[in-house]
Amino acid sequence: MRAGRRNDELVLEFGALEKEILLQTVEIILENYKLKPADLDPRTAAVWYSTRGCKRAGMSEEETREWVDTLYGFKGANALLLERCCKQIKEIEPGKFELAVNLADAASLVTVINDHRLHLAAIHDVGQGDMDMRGWADEEHPPSEKESAMVQIELLGWLIEVILRFTAPEAASWSELLEPPDELA
Amino acid sequence: MAAIETLPEIQEVAKEKIEEAFEKGWNVIVWNDPINLMTYVVFVFMKVLAFTKEKATKHMLEVHQKGKSIVATETREKAELYYQQIQAHGLMVTIEQVQ
Numbered sequence: 001m002r003a004g005r006r007n008d009e010l011v012l013e014f015g016a017l018e019k020e021i022l023l024q025t026v027e028i029i030l031e032n033y034k035l036k037p038a039d040l041d042p043r044t045a046a047v048w049y050s051t052r053g054c055k056r057a058g059m060s061e062e063e064t065r066e067w068v069d070t071l072y073g074f075k076g077a078n079a080l081l082l083e084r085c086c087k088q089i090k091e092i093e094p095g096k097f098e099l100a101v102n103l104a105d106a107a108s109l110v111t112v113i114n115d116h117r118l119h120l121a122a123i124h125d126v127g128q129g130d131m132d133m134r135g136w137a138d139e140e141h142p143p144s145e146k147e148s149a150m151v152q153i154e155l156l157g158w159l160i161e162v163i164l165r166f167t168a169p170e171a172a173s174w175s176e177l178l179e180p181p182d183e184l185a
Numbered sequence: 186m187a188a189i190e191t192l193p194e195i196q197e198v199a200k201e202k203i204e205e206a207f208e209k210g211w212n213v214i215v216w217n218d219p220i221n222l223m224t225y226v227v228f229v230f231m232k233v234l235a236f237t238k239e240k241a242t243k244h245m246l247e248v249h250q251k252g253k254s255i256v257a258t259e260t261r262e263k264a265e266l267y268y269q270q271i272q273a274h275g276l277m278v279t280i281e282q283v284q
Binding site: 074126164170175 | 223239242268277
């Protein structure tokens, strides 16, 4: 995959396989965004629409309901962007793929991709230990569903890094602020 | 014209509510989680809280290394706004009254 800027657009170029993966991902996110919080997989709802903070803040049931409704509204706004992306991906001629997103929308795209990573982690119970381990131990057998989900989480994480490099270079270069290790200093 | 008299009790409650509304007595706390990328967290802090790159990085590293970071201490209303915006970006966040 390659990324670049063209005027006020972020342009992502993909291969055929990457295109299929992205289309599938966008369709799943879109489907989940349209579901009301109560109809969503409870594991995903617990992450996307967590009310833990509301309880800690002492919000009433009504305030909490309004809170969740507002979050649902945010997802709905991003769903419009996804629908545009989905249409664009489907209209591309076979074998080629280029997704152009307005720079103003790119930040929302990053959040959308991140939401899908959170969803995958929630439904496959991916925790810190899994993320630290990376890859799968037995190369002779096909990866389990959880391992496939972890690969997708990694891949989408890489996509987020690529997009941020073009749309939020300041944030993407935060590691430059770290002091180099002693041996390099 | 006679002055309107208000029950002292009501005056006291109203005063407390006004003070509470303007008091920066609420912490916005971001918690560590294994999925959100460090770069993404810096991006969200810069976007939502208008932090500089340096401040965003400092708080992100605090979340990563210590498990949580107080990213703002605000009035209840402003803290709720930050809470909602940060959660909408997928980070784990809570607000708590300053002890």
